Amino acid sequence: MSKPRIAIFDFTSCEGCELNKLNFENELLDILELVDIVEWREAMDDKAEEYDIAFVEGSISTPSCVERIHKIRRKAKILVALGSCAVFGGINHLKNMRPTDAVREDVYGDQKYLFPTIPVMPLKAVVKVDYEVRGCPMSSQEFLHLLKSLVLGRKPEIPDYAVCVECKLAENECVLDKGMFCLGPITRAGCGAICPSNSFYCTGCRGLISNPNQEGALDMLKEYGFSKNEALKRMELFCSSEVLIK
Amino acid sequence: MNKDLNIKVNHLTRVEGHGDIVVDMKQGILKKAQLEIVEAPRFFEAFLKDRNFHEAALITSRICGICSLGHQITSLKATEDALGLEVSEQTVLLRKLLIDGATFQSNILHALFLVTPDLLNVSSVFPLVKSHKDVVLAALRLKALANEIGDLISGRAIHPIRCIPGGFSKLPEVAELELLKHKLNTQGRDDLKFIVDVLSTLLGNMPDFTRETEYISLYQPSEYGLYDGTIKSSDAGEYPVSDYLSVTNEYIVSHSTAKHAKNKRSSYMVGALARFNNSYDLLSPGAKALAEKFSLSAPNYNPYMNTIAQVVEVVHCIDEAVDIIDTLLDRGIKDEEANQAPTRYGTGIGATEVPRGILFHEYTYNRKGIIEKANCIIPTGQNLANIDDDMKKLVPEIIKESKEEITHKLEMLVRAYDPCISCSVHMLNVKFEN
Secondary structure (H helix, E strand, O other): OOOOEEEEEEOEOOOHHHHHHHOOOOOHHHHHHHOEEEEEOOOEOOOOOOEEEEEEEOEEOOHHHHHHHHHHHHHEEEEEEEHHHHHHOHHHHHHHHOOHHHHHHHHHHHHHHHOOOOOOEOHHHOOOOOEEEOEOOEOHHHHHHHHHHHHHOOOOOOOOOEHHHHHHHOOOOOHHHHOOOOOHHHEEOOOOOHHHHOOOOOOOOOOEOOOOOHHHHHHHHHHOOOOHHHHHHHHHHHHOOOOOOO | OOOOEEEEEOOOOOOEOOEEEEEEEEOOEEEEEEEEEOOOOOOHHHHHOOOEOOOHHHHHHOOOOOOHHHHHHHHHHHHHHHHOOOOOHHHHHHHHHHHHHHHHHHHHHHHHHHHHHHHOOOOEOOOHHHHOHHHHHHHHHHHHHHHHHHHHHHOOOOOOOOEEOOEEOOOOOHHHHHHHHHHHHHHHHHHHHHHHHHHHHHHHHOOOOOOOOEEEEEEOOOOOOOOOOEEEEOOOEEEOHHHHHHHHOOEOOOOEOOOEOOOOOOOEEOOHHHHHHHHHHHOOHHHHHHHHHOOOOOOOOOHHHHHHHHHHHHHHHHHHHHHHHHHHHHHOOOOOOOOOOOOOOOEEEEEEEEOOEEEEEEEEEOOOOEEEEEEEEOHHHHHHHHHHHHHHHHHHHOOOOOHHHHHHHHHHHHHHOOOEHHHHHOOOOOOOOO
16 A cells, blocks of 8 residues: 655745644654655655645635645545634735724835735635644644544544633642733643743634634633733634634 | 746745745846735734733634744733733743743744755755654653743643733643753753754854845843843844834835834844844853854844744843743742732833844733734734845845756745744734724
């Protein structure tokens, strides 16, 4: 049986998720035993006509992005959205919070029509996405788990519970009690609660759980001294595409 | 010679971000030779507006995955300047250690994973896994070690966590620092020596091209300036950081979603070679010895040698990192809280050397600690005009070579600058409505 062919692409993004893959210094050679990387513009010149698994980082934000992702979807048996920008829009999605014309004017002034742009979309708004690895940057351990599962033909186990669960398991002191803001109660676990473990707050970079009690979270944050406006604004930093309250 | 030449490289490989190389020569007259930045605009300045000071660094970090630490530190310095937040000596030392780690990581990634394939005539580092396994293993170990610095001191190498306004959210343990120092001194130096020996044999494959330009970098008289200093120009001497706008002079060009910059000439260069040229004397003895081994002396005007200057800097960064850890261990780690009590609300500027060159962040805060204005000038953006000027000189010089050879040399030229294209397009016009 031949090794699965994988290809890696990036759209509107910071390439941090891709870099995370090149950061598998110890595991990289093991990974290369399992799969063949047939296209990866950031690290290789090679191109491929089709692949078994396409890993795609970044959001869709220009007309040419739309065309390009359709091409990739056609050539790939499985498509994995890597990182929050690809999965749900992430920080890129903040651009949609103001009218497009106003944002373009701000940035380019009277040259705004020189550079085309469309409202930011996650990959799933344009093509069918088979699997997701959330996080900003994507969580490396989750990526490895997904890759191994796909290669072995097993269903990956991706958590859909709050970061608080992982934080408690790590026996962290709750950062809310230390006076900090925190979105742990409604953010998707899978990162090992890395930010609270570093005495920083959960910024919601992995997006919300599938059934978040957004009103409840705002009430709770109010008790800790954060006004509704302030809490919403902070929630929107990464999760603007998922926040339902205005 | 009445040659016609048409080159279009779509989405150059082995660089960060999306750029096209375009050359158009008709009847021996060079009509166009340029790097077209096609990366989608990111609109980060729109994201910074109306954000509070706790969030600025987390946002700007997301401009780029490779330079995230650099953006964070520069952003924090700008915020601290604007809000009158003093930081402790320990914080400065830890940040310098992080910058050494980030420079080490980025330079190794670039030199070994993105450029070395060209010197060995392969399309990527992956074929080398079979033919040069030891080299790949050493390169991977070096990269992992560099990332360990970031993971230890800032909680995560990509999009750091512990770096906050006024200091750190959490501090390293003494035992962790001792282990890191040991690894740097043993495995780090051994692997680097091995890599250097291999690279020395490949230097002959580096194209020989010279174009003197203006070199701009951060400068300190007492140390190789990466964290703090003035702006130094090889043409015009030193400027205070507050003059950064009049030194960079950004302007829009139609063939690039990123702006260009110029100072005394039509273009200038930033990055490892600029730092090397401007601050050679301040490199560690080990770094200077390596430069000599590579026959790299200051000033050097071959942009392809930027990659070699990066490797020289890796030695310096390891040397400095070990020194800093020694100082920290000597003094002991003080369990201090980050200073987050603003003493003023105004405009502040941060300037730091990130791997690709000098980076500027400027913010204006209102009384509620909310950003009203933001501006960033990115090193890669500052290099774009210089790349175009290099291409315009290079193409006629090598015109007798085959189209494949010319294309390859142009690709290598752009790669040599280690461009971070996503970074350069995030921020464009800096007009603000008041």
